[in-house]
Amino acid sequence: MGNDTDKLIDLTDTGLPDEELFTQIPQDMSSVEKIVAPKYSYWHSVFRVFFSKKSNIVIIALLVMVLAFAYIYPVFHPYDKFENILDTTAKHLTPMQAMKRFGFSIRWLFGTGESGQSTFDAIWYGSRISMSLAIICTLINFSIGLVVGALWGFSKKVDMVMNEIRNVVWIIPGTFVTSVLIMIFSPSFWTLIFAICITGWLGVAYSLRTQVIIIRDREYNLASKCLGSSTVRIATRNILPYMISYIVTVMATSIPAYIGMEAGLSYIGLGIADTTLGKIVNNASSAMMVPGWGWEFWCPVMFSAFLSIVLFLVGQSLGDAADPRTHML
Amino acid sequence: MLKYFFKRLFRGLLSVIVAVVAIMILLFVVMDKMTIFQEDEQYQRLLNNQKIIYRYTMWEKYSYLDYVTYNDYLNELVRDGELEESFKESIAKIGKTAAQDKPDVAEYVAKFTEYYESKGYEVIRLDAVMATPVRVASGGQQHLFAAQNTPVLIRVAKFFGGLLHFDSIHYADGDIEDRGLSFTLHDPVYGGEKFSPAIIGNGTYHKYLLYFDRYFPYIHQNFTWITLGQSYTVNKGVEVLKTMGQRQGAYITSTTYYPTGLVAEGAEDLHSATYAKGTRETTNVNMRLYSDDYTSVDLVKTSGSKVFYSFVVSIFGSIFSYLLGLPLGVLLAKNKDTWIDQLGSAYNVFMIAVPSLSYYFMIKALGSKLGLPTSFSLDNPSVLMYLMPVVTIVLAGIAGQMKWMRRYMVDQMNSDYVKFARAEGLSEREIFSKYIFKNAAIPIVHGIPGMFVGAISGSIIMERVYIIPGVGGLFLQSISSYDNGVIVGLAVFYGLLSILSTILGDILMAIMDPRISYTSKAR
Numbered sequence: 001m002g003n004d005t006d007k008l009i010d011l012t013d014t015g016l017p018d019e020e021l022f023t024q025i026p027q028d029m030s031s032v033e034k035i036v037a038p039k040y041s042y043w044h045s046v047f048r049v050f051f052s053k054k055s056n057i058v059i060i061a062l063l064v065m066v067l068a069f070a071y072i073y074p075v076f077h078p079y080d081k082f083e084n085i086l087d088t089t090a091k092h093l094t095p096m097q098a099m100k101r102f103g104f105s106i107r108w109l110f111g112t113g114e115s116g117q118s119t120f121d122a123i124w125y126g127s128r129i130s131m132s133l134a135i136i137c138t139l140i141n142f143s144i145g146l147v148v149g150a151l152w153g154f155s156k157k158v159d160m161v162m163n164e165i166r167n168v169v170w171i172i173p174g175t176f177v178t179s180v181l182i183m184i185f186s187p188s189f190w191t192l193i194f195a196i197c198i199t200g201w202l203g204v205a206y207s208l209r210t211q212v213i214i215i216r217d218r219e220y221n222l223a224s225k226c227l228g229s230s231t232v233r234i235a236t237r238n239i240l241p242y243m244i245s246y247i248v249t250v251m252a253t254s255i256p257a258y259i260g261m262e263a264g265l266s267y268i269g270l271g272i273a274d275t276t277l278g279k280i281v282n283n284a285s286s287a288m289m290v291p292g293w294g295w296e297f298w299c300p301v302m303f304s305a306f307l308s309i310v311l312f313l314v315g316q317s318l319g320d321a322a323d324p325r326t327h328m329l
Numbered sequence: 330m331l332k333y334f335f336k337r338l339f340r341g342l343l344s345v346i347v348a349v350v351a352i353m354i355l356l357f358v359v360m361d362k363m364t365i366f367q368e369d370e371q372y373q374r375l376l377n378n379q380k381i382i383y384r385y386t387m388w389e390k391y392s393y394l395d396y397v398t399y400n401d402y403l404n405e406l407v408r409d410g411e412l413e414e415s416f417k418e419s420i421a422k423i424g425k426t427a428a429q430d431k432p433d434v435a436e437y438v439a440k441f442t443e444y445y446e447s448k449g450y451e452v453i454r455l456d457a458v459m460a461t462p463v464r465v466a467s468g469g470q471q472h473l474f475a476a477q478n479t480p481v482l483i484r485v486a487k488f489f490g491g492l493l494h495f496d497s498i499h500y501a502d503g504d505i506e507d508r509g510l511s512f513t514l515h516d517p518v519y520g521g522e523k524f525s526p527a528i529i530g531n532g533t534y535h536k537y538l539l540y541f542d543r544y545f546p547y548i549h550q551n552f553t554w555i556t557l558g559q560s561y562t563v564n565k566g567v568e569v570l571k572t573m574g575q576r577q578g579a580y581i582t583s584t585t586y587y588p589t590g591l592v593a594e595g596a597e598d599l600h601s602a603t604y605a606k607g608t609r610e611t612t613n614v615n616m617r618l619y620s621d622d623y624t625s626v627d628l629v630k631t632s633g634s635k636v637f638y639s640f641v642v643s644i645f646g647s648i649f650s651y652l653l654g655l656p657l658g659v660l661l662a663k664n665k666d667t668w669i670d671q672l673g674s675a676y677n678v679f680m681i682a683v684p685s686l687s688y689y690f691m692i693k694a695l696g697s698k699l700g701l702p703t704s705f706s707l708d709n710p711s712v713l714m715y716l717m718p719v720v721t722i723v724l725a726g727i728a729g730q731m732k733w734m735r736r737y738m739v740d741q742m743n744s745d746y747v748k749f750a751r752a753e754g755l756s757e758r759e760i761f762s763k764y765i766f767k768n769a770a771i772p773i774v775h776g777i778p779g780m781f782v783g784a785i786s787g788s789i790i791m792e793r794v795y796i797i798p799g800v801g802g803l804f805l806q807s808i809s810s811y812d813n814g815v816i817v818g819l820a821v822f823y824g825l826l827s828i829l830s831t832i833l834g835d836i837l838m839a840i841m842d843p844r845i846s847y848t849s850k851a852r
């Protein structure tokens with residue numbers, strides 16, 4: 001070991017001028033805070049990636065249009081199921097017949113239904129309720145599901161208890177539980193939400209728990225823990241950003257799922273009394289096979305398919321854009 | 330490993346019990362009992378006391394409570410020999426108010442009250458409602474009765490206590506000579522000539538304890554059976570499991586050899602005969618047909634049971650979605666990032682995003698355009714009527730299988746062991762069938778028992794779209810008519826099935842993959 005120090009060379013012995021040698025630079029406090037990497041803002045990048053695809057602009061435009069129609073149109077043209085109830089010639093009309101009968105108006109674009117009502121009005125009115133229901137259900141399920149899912153993933157004790165609860169709830173089909181709850185509380189807007197949410201959050205929480213467990217024990221979190229980060233900090237700073245893309249995808253795609261669920265429940269007679277998309281389909285289902293009456297049935301069916309696909313595509317693209325790995329330039 | 334699965338089964342059964350308790354609490358405690366009258370027109374029309382009485386009789390019918398009228402009590406006393414029939418008549422009519430009771434009546438009313446209050450019942454006396462001082466208002470007659478809500482715990486205990494039954498020769502409670510089992514090689518149901526072994530009991534609940542017939546599974550036993558409670562309204566008084574398994578449709582008559590020796594055209598399935606005390610003497614028909622009290626028989630009908638239809642439709646649907654979906658997934662993986670792959674993912678998005686209801690109707694309309702039958706008919710059944718429901722399941726099921734298989738293939742094709750196999754000079758076909766598919770098959774096998782369960786519970790919405798007389802329809806019927814018996818029974822049925830299926834799936838997986846072990850030692 002002693003030999004090594006002998007080999008060190010005194011720089012002045014090399015004979016080089018001072019400019020060629022290392023010199024000490026005084027510490028500059030102002031440059032400590034500067035980062036040379038390009039500026040990165042998460043949400044800014046999300047929107048940049050999202051809008052960089054042309055197809056995304058088209059579907060978001062469609063979504064905005066649908067939302068605007070659903071929430072604004074019924075204000076100007078309130079849906080009245082019985083507006084033409086006494087007019088026997090106004091029932092089950094195709095758009096052409098309806099426009100001939102009532103004059104040209106956007107209201108008769110989809111023809112008329114079994115009591116002479118405008119199918120166009122009904123669809124917007126119904127989709128407003130259906131969408132509100134789906135959005136509220138999603139918000140409730142995700143706010144409960146996120147908190148419980150995070151705890152479930154982090155705590156071993158909570159994991160044990162919640163797994164038992166899940167075992168009990170999941171042995172019985174979801175439709176079964178929801179139907180029984182709707183029967184018990186007799187259907188209204190809020191009881192339907194209650195019936196869907198009372199078991200719905202469990203699914204969200206469980207899928208989140210799985211994600212948390214996968215990420216929880218990664219090396220960077222272990223390192224963070226060794227450096228003394230609290231569990232809350234690890235959860236909010238280390239893990240949450242990782243999962244935002246996942247959460248956004250699941251959340252956005254669950255809105256069309258709830259619209260579909262409501263339509264299904266209405267069809268089997270467990271929907272709410274108010275007009276929803278499912279209810280319109282259910283009421284018109286007898287017209288499906290009657291020649292010439294198809295419009296009043298197929299318009300709501302196709303519209304709910306269209307609405308769901310738009311919502312789903314927006315959700316999926318938003319989820320893709322929310323994934324930081326797509327943010328690289 | 331056996332021990333592990335028994336433990337799982339035990340825990341699963343505990344979960345079923347907890348779930349049933351929860352559902353019973355919901356149905357019998359949380360649910361407002363007045364809900365069942367919401368759409369009852371008869372109830373709306375009734376007035377005064379009659380309305381209240383109707384309410385209680387209906388609640389008893391739906392098994393919410395135990396309801397005993399003063400008259401029932403007196404009849405009970407007469408039956409026990411404590412009261413003379415003629416005396417009973419004189420005290421049967423209570424006064425318009427308690428103060429107007431005759432002394433004899435007052436004495437028995439007091440006895441009635443004391444007896445039932447000591448048993449925890451609530452005794453209710455409704456005084457007559459008068460329209461004028463002398464005339465009783467419509468439906469305003471006076472009533473006296475006792476009622477008690479059955480506590481949930483007792484309900485649960487009763488339910489699980491009555492779940493499993495074992496037949497014994499001491500079951501029937503009448504005067505039966507020579508109780509016992511007899512074995513015959515020539516089943517009397519077939520006339521006593523044909524060779525068909527059977528075990529016949531006397532004193533047992535079922536007459537035929539073991540027999541052969543031409544219905545699946547051909548050999549049947551009645552030594553032990555399961556009951557899931559009674560239906561209250563959908564199929565009044567009939568056991569839930571029987572409601573699901575009973576044949577439907579029109580009667581089929583065939584030459585029947587009745588126990589009395591009478592040979593005639595009849596629809597009775599004599600193998601299903603069960604004991605009902607004293608029924609032989611009640612009607613002349615029974616006297617002619619039966620030689621003992623085993624007179625309660627099922628009738629042979631043309632069409633299969635509810636479980637049968639749900640099962641057949643979904644099983645074929647699931648099998649074909651596996652058979653088509655898996656190869657398609659492989660195809661997509663092999664053509665990754667080409668138009669085929671994009672078409673596949675577009676199909677997938679369509680299937681996930683479109684509400685199932687809209688999808689069902691689109692397929693149904695397509696089917697009717699092609700001239701295929703789009704609804705079930707029990708009157709003129711044909712194989713074709715299964716086609717559209719099966720296609721509906723297959724087209725939806727393919728999406729899931731395809732997506733999964735594609736994902737798996739893409740992941741595996743870049744894995745080290747596949748690269749190594751390729752370097753060794755194995756052909757792509759060999760790599761796929763010997764390595765990749767073997768690994769991919771493990772989770773597929775795991776899902777198969779679950780598929781069977783899904784098959785039985787069926788898709789509730791789809792059964793309604795195609796008017797399939799299946800279990801889903803039964804469930805909807807029980808919901809719309811508040812049949813709590815059927816609801817609880819179906820919950821237990823689904824629960825048991827899903828537990829068995831997950832355990833079976835795990836066993837199959839362990840058989841397929843020797844690396845998987847459930848014992849802690851091997852871990």
